[in-house]
Amino acid sequence: MEFNHKSEHSRRISNKLIDQSRLKQNQYTLSLLQEGQRSGFISNQKAYQIQVEMLQVLQQLLLQHTQGESSSVTTETAEGMMTSLIYAIDAYTLHFKNPEEALIQLNNKSIKEIHSKGVELLRRYVDETKQLYQEVKKLKLNVPVDAYQMTIDESLPVFMRHYDIIFEAQNTMASIDYPLAVDDMRLQGVFYIKQYLERLQMETSFCHFFSYQDIMYILINFGKINRFNYQIELFNIFELMINNAVFSLMSGGKATHVRISEIQFERLKQMLADSPADQRAKSVHESISQLQESLQTGQALTDYINLYRDTLVQRVNNAAEIGSFEKLIIREVKEHEKTMVFKVNENDRMSDIKMRNLVDRVLESNDTEEKVQLIREHVVSLHDYLDLLHAGCLFNKEYDALFASFGNVELAILAKIVFYEELRDGISDFLDMIAEGVETEKEWKIHYIAFMKQLDDTQIKAVGLLAHEINYEDISFY
Amino acid sequence: MNLSDMLHSIQLSQNSNTVMELVGLNKKTKEHGLMLTPDEAKSLVISRNKVLRDHARVEMSIGVLKELIEVFSASPYMNQEYYIDTLNELQEIFYYLRNETEDRIGDTKLIQRMNDYYNGPCAGSIELLRSKMEEFAENYRRDISFPDSIYKGDE
Incomplete structure (x- = not known):
């Protein structure tokens, strides 16, 4: 089915016949074109023309890449450049509220124009990402967790320095060690880093609801419970804080009170072990809602916490099944009375x-x-x-x-x-x-x-x- | 619509135009007694596509083939009888060199170097040219690994 008349075309598109479940986040435009062809919004001829125009833009990029010195590149380079080109086009098509609008653009604008608008958008996202990074740096928790510190101080700046919008926009560049509570690894390039920073910022802001002493209390006891050096392990700080805040609420404490007493722990253990799974899930959900309300978490953070809900429910259910909450609910590990004085001091280092x-x-x-x-x-x-x-x-x-x-x-x-x-x-x-x-x-x-x-x-x-x-x-x- | 299919279609979609472009070069080459029929031009393009695939390369135009024709048609060693075979061999040698020199030398310089050897020490022998170019590539790669070698500054 072909639509030559523009208004007719738009009208049909406004009926929203595009099946969004068939669209892919990665290579969005290509899946949009396929879906557009399937539902008749884009003629086969137009889809072919779009591909030809993509190749023409690729040719320009190729010349730019070799600075006119060579007319050929390795297949690997060409594929990388093509992916980068499509990434920029995706940036443009994805910024429309719905896929139908994006299809109208694809029908009416040249790929050259769409690509250059996409590149412009990517530049804007990179600027926003840099701004966001500065904010995250300011907010950074002063905790001795290597992965957290190194990701912010060393890995993320690699992205800021080396990200290549034109030839390698899909490449995330930096290797990020610190795990987020909720991460979408399907994203690539600036989309990934931007989302990573947005989430890291929310997680860090959340941690600021608690005192430094309380964060350290949780970290140190987390290390002791797991018998490892928490400073060099890969784990998420936000998860530890929110878990204990939720457990505090579930056992009658305040949201900001993350230090769980023995009495609270026993109460939680009994309550959770005795309830069926759906009841446990309900309690966790209620306490999370209560936490969002009492901390007044704001829309973005509330939404982010909502993404984490199911993970926590799952963890509580797993702990209940194996009958052990010791590693999930962090509480103070009592020190044994020290019977010796270390003969090797960590201080008094030699020059x-x-x-x-x-x-x-x-x-x-x-x-x-x-x-x-x-x-x-x-x-x-x-x-x-x-x-x-x-x-x-x-x-x-x-x-x-x-x-x-x-x-x-x-x-x-x-x-x-x-x-x-x-x-x-x-x-x-x-x-x-x-x-x-x-x-x-x-x-x-x-x-x-x-x-x-x-x-x-x-x-x-x-x-x-x-x-x-x-x-x-x-x-x-x- | 897969990426490598799209890239592969580049070579195929341009066939009819490219054949005409190549035949159009006859205007220049006929003074050296060298001519291409449309069928011969087509066979050159097919060989080119195969060579590109064999060497895992992508080319968006037929610039290299055209330049090979223009430069080598002026050689006193080129004759109509072996014209197509020689051009196919030259394409093969060119893309081999392109990979071996890691894209560090421009098309024109590379073709010029091949031409210098072909007309000079190789005296029109493709076998000799191939071995000379292999030698050149080997030296060039050594030069990349040990930048202080005698080839420094050649490019």
Whole structure:
């Protein structure tokens, strides 16, 4: 069916016969053209002409890319440029409220014009994204979560610096580590980064409803509960805060009160374990609504939280099924009474020059005992110990001699580093961990495992117990 | 409507126009006694498309083929009998070189270099030209890896 008369065309289009479920977010225009052809809004001839015009624009881009020097490019380059071209066209067609309007544009405007309008829009989005980034930087939480800090300080600026609107608009450029609570990975290029920043901004604003002390309280206890160093793990801060805020409301507390008491925890456990799944879902939904109201979360944040609802319901149901809420509801992990004082301090770090001197002196010495003595006399902080071990200034038996001079506490601290993943997962016991060892290329770790294997089981167990008691917060080694 | 199909259709959709463009070059080449029939021009375009596919390249115009015809038709070694075969060989060598030199040398310079060798040391031998160009590509790639080599500044 062909429509030559423009008003007739628009009238039919206004009847909204386009089946939106057939449209794809990625390669929107191509799916729109297919759907337009299927429903008769675009003639086959017009669809063909659009493709030819796309190729003409591609030809121009190609010449621009090779600066007129070459008339051919590799298929890979051409496909990348074509994807970039279609990405810009998508930017234009997607900015119309409905697909019918976009189809009218495709019918009436040249692809060259649509492409250049798309590029203009992309430029605007990039500017908005840069603006948004500045706002996120200002809002940034001062928490020692590496993925969060590095994503904002290092990864996102890579996008700002290298994003290529013309030839690689579909390329997101930056590798983003920090996970969002709700992320749409189907998006690419500036659309992805813009959405990522919008969501990161909302998540961060949400976290600002809570005091810094409360955020740190949640993070530290989250690390302790999971027996890992939360600073280097990949997790979402917003989720931890909203979960506990919701649990607080469910157990009679306030939305801003994220510190869950033992009594609240027991109440929640009983309430959730005893209810059927639909009842649990209902309670979670009610508390989330209550949270949105009491914190007056604003439209955008309210909508975003709504996207997270089902995830939380799912998690609560999973926890109820396995009968354990310990990892979902964060509460204070009581400290064991410290029976020892660490002999390696995280403070008192040596200056770089002093460290270099020490490494030189250790290297120069031919006497193992003297080497160990030099190290024991001069090194007090864990950081320096690690620097020294990484410097490779010890050889074979010298490692053994140094480790032999260590007490169980020091050995346990090194075990926390060597067996980080195994201790976090908590599946095998320490004796087995030592027996099995870990795959590593670090020389000192290989020697450490070999040294530990020589010890008798009683001492290994003692070191294991200590390793279990030591928290990563107490041994900041980065 | 898939992307690589669309790109592939570039070569096919332009066939009729391109054949006429190539035949139009006869005006220039006839002074050297070289002529293309429409069928021969068509076979050149088909070979070109195959060579492009074999070398995983996309070209939006037939600029290279036209330039090869214009430049090489002036060679004293080119004759009507082997005209089509030679042009096909030249296309093959050109796109091989294009990939091997990682798109760092422009079309015109690359064709000029081929022509210099063809008319010079190769004395019209395509086999020799092929081996000389392989040698050239090898040296060029070495030059890319070790920028201080003697070829520095050649481009």
